[in-house]
Amino acid sequence: MDVIENSLFVSRIQAVCDEMGATLQRTAFSPNIKDRLDFSCAVFDNGGNLCAQAAHIPVHLGSMAYAMAGIVSRVDWQPGDMIILNDPYLGGTHLPDVTVIAPLYIESELCAFVANRAHHADIGADTPGSMPLAGSLAEEGLVISPVHLLRCGKKDIKTFHSILEKLHNPALAEADYEAQASANLTGLRRLDSLVKLMGRAKFAEALNVLNEYAETLARSSLRELPRGEFEFTDVMDDDGLGHDHIPIKARLQIEDDRILVDFSGTAPQVKGNINCPLSVTAAAVYYCFYCLMPPHTPACAGAFRMIELKAEPGSLVNARFPAAVAAGNVETSSRIVDVILGALAKTLPDNIPAASHGSMNNIAMGSDSWDYYETLGGGSGAGSGRPGCDAIQTHMTNTLNTPIEILEKYYPLRIRQYAIRRNSGGTGQFKGGDGLVREYEFLEDCHVTLLTERRTVAPWGIAEGQPGAPGLNRLNDEVLPGKTEFSAHKGERLTIMTPGGGGWGKPRVHGES
DSSP states (O other), X not given: OOHHHHHHHHHHHHHHHXXXXXXXXXXXXXXXXXXXXXXXXXEEETTSOEEEEOSOOHHHHHHHHHHHHHHHTTSOOOTTOEEEEOOGGGTOSSTTEEEEEEEEEETTEEEEEEEEEEEOSOSSOSSTTSOOOOSSGGGGOOOOOSEEEEETTEEOHHHHHHHHTTSSSHHHHHHHHHHHHHHHHHHHHHHHHHHHHHOHHHXXXXXXXXXXXXXXXXXHHHTTSOSEEEEXXXXXXXXXXXXXXXXXXXXXXEOSSOEEEEOTTOOBOOSSSOOOOHHHHHHHHHHHHHTTSOTTOOOSGGGGTTEEEEOOTTBTTBOOTTOOOTTIIIIIHHHHHHHHHHHHTTTOTTTSOXXXXXXXXXXXXXXXXXXXXXXXXXOOOOBTTBOOOSSBOOTTOOOOOXXXXXXXXXXXXXXXXXXEETTOSOOSSBOOOOEEEEEEEESSOEEEEEEOOOSSSOOOOBTTOOOOOOOXXXXXXXXXXXXXXXXXXXXXXXXXXXXXXXXXXOXXXXXXX
């Protein structure tokens, strides 16, 4: 393949993922998928190696890239099959993220896989929103090991019923699972057309060239990093069950032909649900290094070949079953990014931004008749030559909040305030971005769970820039812990004030040029 052919192939296979995402968004019923866009789509080769992905959610896609080969090797595939899973210890992230995978066969030959992962607010946990303050995986909801959703093109009714009977709102869930299956069918049709246009041999060659090209770009950019060892430590506020200031430590060992990311010194796994499966940790690491690569680097397996991970089994970033993981996917992954960027800042001080707000600010609520979940943005960290952005989702999340019109139409909630949290970004030569304020009024009694971070330990500044303001959660006039569950009553108000980003550079004194 020449350069033009390769470029066209990259665009074509990327377009397959984009169209899968469009199908999923348009056919799903839940606001989490159709409005917040909490889903991801990707294409893999016949061995489960990542080939292409849409620009969706890094924590979804990086974890699939790390674990997909192990997932597909466990299944005896047939044409027309489709499997479903969410087990965090078999390549998932946390239980609400449900993955659906389908193989592409052409003339009885397995050529590739398509997959999508979407967040479901109802996965059968005892608390609405299925993001409880759990102490074990069993308390977090339904665990789905890889099972057939379709067999030879026909819906597996037994599997569907076994899943739906454990959920609070099975009709809505079934519609979303059907949407995920539809997205894969769209991907299979488009990929089938592409393979038949090129021929199977040419398609396989193109995938090899794609990965070699990505690896070449990745190695050329990462070889510019200074050689040596660079360490950084940051902490999680708490695990919600009594453990505070839990350290995550990383040492980057940068060599000519590899980068080893060693998490030795990180805390052991904890009782609360901030533990990370290794696939989620890999997603955060891949994301950080991908940000250093040229923008045209294909997001495929070849881009990550020179990156190696070392994490002690049973640690916070390589948790063992049956540790609870609901917040590990959303909160701990965000802190891992801060740790990796903090270490990289010692090698590239002018290229790495200050810490962003460092939390997905998770809010789950509902009652017997409804489930609601969303994440909120905050301030991004400032960098050399630029201030941070205000009220934005950063790093491991790429979702939206639920639009106020949708929220108030479908749920017994009213938004009383939605605004930028002024002056919450850290000061510096370049100021960190401001967080946001979102105030909910409850129109009926319900149960609420908050999983938030950076409420006690502020996002750090860089190059003498000042930290961003920590976040604050409040029910009426009462300050709430960062991680908590409570019963809310009609007329009460919940206010979430998200953290600001850290500042970059020494603040200028008034009158100083």
